[in-house]
Amino acid sequence: MSVTPLDAAGVAMPAQGTSLWTSARRRLMRNRAAMGGLIVLIIIAALAILAPYISAHAMDDISWEDIGAPPDWANGYYFGTDSNGRDLFARTLYGARVSLMVGVLASIVSLVIGVTYGAVAGYLGGAVDNVMMRIVDILYSLPFMFFVILLTVFFGRNIFLIFVAIGAVEWLDMARIVRGQTMALKHREFIEAAHAFGASSPAIVRRHIIPNILGPVMVFVTLTVPKVILLESFLSFLGLGVQEPMTSWGVLISDGARDMETAPWSLLFPATFLAVTLFSLNFLGDGLRDALDPKDR
Amino acid sequence: MTVSQEQPGWKTGNQTPLLVVDQLVTRFATPDGSVSAVNGVSFHVNKGETIGIVGESGSGKSQVLMSIMGLLPHNGTSTGSVKFDDREILGMSREQLNKIRGTRMAMIFQDPMTALNPYLTVGQQLTEVLTFHQGTNPAMAREQAREVLEQVHIPEPGKRLDMYPHELSGGMRQRVMIAMGMLCRPDLLIADEPTTALDVTIQAEILDLLAEQQAVTGTSIILVTHDLGVVAGLCDRVMVMYGGRIVEQGPVRDIFYDPQHPYTRALLLSMPRLDDDLSGDLPTIAGQPPNLAQMPPGCAFAPRCAFVSEQCRQAVPPLREIAPGRAKACTLDRLVA
Known part of the structure; x- marks a missing residue:
């Protein structure tokens, strides 16, 4: 073609084909709520990474003069102190490290394993599907707490054990959802057409099935991240999660809930961070789902 | 004379056919037992030829295509023989089949809304x-x-x-x-009701396009449809299917002007014509298509046939040659229109 196509603004567009991802990114950029959510998440992540440089006090420094002190900008306790006299600002940011890491890593683990496993089971069907889904059923019936306690007994308390434990449990839901979606898709005509054009099974799963199930998968991931963060705080609350003086939002919130009558800020700040993070994740997930649907352009 | 193998009279010239289907039987295992959708279908397609397969829903026409393409669902099995370019492709492994599908043999689906x-x-x-x-x-x-x-x-x-x-x-x-x-410039293009989901003016354009592509590339086409008008415009030869069997086959003009099977005739009569008197009701074929799980012992069309005799109900009439290139599966000697 000799004429370069022009868009509405008269700007020359590249003649290259737009992939699903390029056009999805463009659509995502136009979604204000999603971009807002993304920016907030980036800010929180940046704060967590830069925590030692921006907080005035170390997160495990105990100040005997300032036990349960309210927020005060003058002495650097921006969020006040906890019942042990430690800087809540620093602790909230350090907690963000653990919570975000657990949330993101465990979700990615569950996403990768769950989508692959579910798509393969749903696509192959028959006996393979039966065996694969019975394995999922068996893992489902394994009591989660028992599993975590077993892991901690054998390997000691370790943050990576939490990833393993949560990831090992969360992918089961994902696998079931993906399997169901795949089975519904499998009999659609375009999958049959792909067969008729001689595409191999791995190519069909990769090119035709997975892009078509990204919508529900994306929504489920945004639900998984908060769930995982809360699960971690539950484990920490029981003393199976992160070890003092390290902390997470879950630990801070459970401590804060204990002290909320005398020191409401110790609940308010970590809870606000958690809530804002979850909100942002939901907006971003919603935006991603819309962006990945070509019909929504 | 029973027609189960290739007849020499059918070959136009002395070229070898591109596709030879012989005694194809396709069965499905269902919870209610085995259902056969295709009961011993034999035909061939020459290079550059267009074959029409006509029949109402459930006559097994689509299942013939699916068997050829190896696209049967898990509960379906085919027996018989399908030779493409002198190679047996029935029961070929998926890997081998994938080398043929898309490159030498392509398929067009009924509903373009869902096939992409x-x-x-x-x-x-x-x-x-x-x-x-x-x-x-x-x-x-x-x-x-x-x-x-x-x-x-x-x-x-x-x-x-x-x-x-x-x-x-x-x-x-x-x-x-x-x-x-x-x-990929295939040798054989299989079109499964390519115009059913489109409106009439677009249908004509798509059919013209198929004919044009064939003229350019010399590909063979198998066209499956329930629309006789589509067949008349595009095909060289036609096979009429009923109850999983071919009941009549022949050159498209002969089938249209001199249908020899009562089913073909009824099918043609139920097609409205421009010059028809439209005051009356359209003729229909009374009764229901046969239930594939409970096929009658005799001719599948017998319960709906106006010319039925006792002989029809006892054994399936074989497909017999009635003229060079024409065959029908009916006990009647001659059907006068």
């Missing part, structure tokens, strides 16, 4: 076929895809490549499907 992946652009779907089968590099594949879109008369083909299927109209999408089918 909604999440991939037209260009991605077209180039996929090329890169997969021929290892064409992406830029070349894109250029070839653009060319083939131009061949099927899609305006602004370069722009359409970047569109998603939902941005195109039904007729446009069927053109894309045909383009996809023609992309």
